[in-house]
Amino acid sequence: MTVALEARNLVKEYPDVLAVDGVSFAVPEGTCFGLLGPNGAGKTTTVEIIEGVAQPTSGNVYYYGEPAGARFRQEAGIQFQNTALQDYITVRETLQMFRALYDEPADLDHVIEQCSLGDLLDRDNRKLSGGQRQRLLLAVALVNKPRLVFLDEPTTGLDPQARRNFWALVQGIREEGATIVLTTHYMDEAHVLCDDIAIMDEGRIIAQGAPGDLLFEQYGDTLINLPHGEIRRPNLEDLFIELTGHSLRV
Numbered sequence: 001m002t003v004a005l006e007a008r009n010l011v012k013e014y015p016d017v018l019a020v021d022g023v024s025f026a027v028p029e030g031t032c033f034g035l036l037g038p039n040g041a042g043k044t045t046t047v048e049i050i051e052g053v054a055q056p057t058s059g060n061v062y063y064y065g066e067p068a069g070a071r072f073r074q075e076a077g078i079q080f081q082n083t084a085l086q087d088y089i090t091v092r093e094t095l096q097m098f099r100a101l102y103d104e105p106a107d108l109d110h111v112i113e114q115c116s117l118g119d120l121l122d123r124d125n126r127k128l129s130g131g132q133r134q135r136l137l138l139a140v141a142l143v144n145k146p147r148l149v150f151l152d153e154p155t156t157g158l159d160p161q162a163r164r165n166f167w168a169l170v171q172g173i174r175e176e177g178a179t180i181v182l183t184t185h186y187m188d189e190a191h192v193l194c195d196d197i198a199i200m201d202e203g204r205i206i207a208q209g210a211p212g213d214l215l216f217e218q219y220g221d222t223l224i225n226l227p228h229g230e231i232r233r234p235n236l237e238d239l240f241i242e243l244t245g246h247s248l249r250v
Helices: 043-051 070-075 091-099 108-114 130-142 160-175 187-193 211-219 236-244
Strands: 003-014 017-028 032-036 058-063 076-079 148-152 179-184 196-201 204-209
Touching (some): 070 076, 076 130, 108 160, 204 211
Parallel strands (some): 148 179
Antiparallel strands (some): 003 058
16 A cells, blocks of 8 residues: 555644644545534644645655655645635636646546536626636646645535536545545535545544445444434444543534
């Protein structure tokens, strides 16, 4: 197993809060790894440290066994949670602008097909719906042919159908061989997309492993009784509540 990305004992302290408290994990090449938790759990700060956007108080990040550096920056694609898109230019112009930043960019037609943007190329960025905007931001993250893709809460604010459409795009990218790191507070999203997850709360990882394995370790074959006599199998949100003692905050 080749490890594409490894975080070792990451810590991020601010004057009044310990945002990340000893976080460690490894992401095998070609897999999707999910950092789960409510807003304020520390998952976004953790990813910002890995991306190089924030400096850790202590700890290290490794990319294919070496300290993350120039190679990592060239081969990583990042979809930030709050990326501003230039107004008064089209989807096509946006992609061309970002693609021009790289010496060996991806084939633009392929990226457009990957992200289902063919019908939107001449549309002004201001006129994109939420789901269309997220597809464009994903395409921007792919213009450098990344081996490693970061997705920071990419479906927040999208309606259920738009979320599922986006999931299909992510699954397609993974099938082409990319390694993906996903942060989300949607437990169903993680169960669909991720090979392994780490559940974070208050800056710490409180559970880590394959979603199905974590559920079986905690519940076995137990079913949950619902109001009106209904029963169902436990899900990741049930696991989160069980481990933290409080409801999921979004």
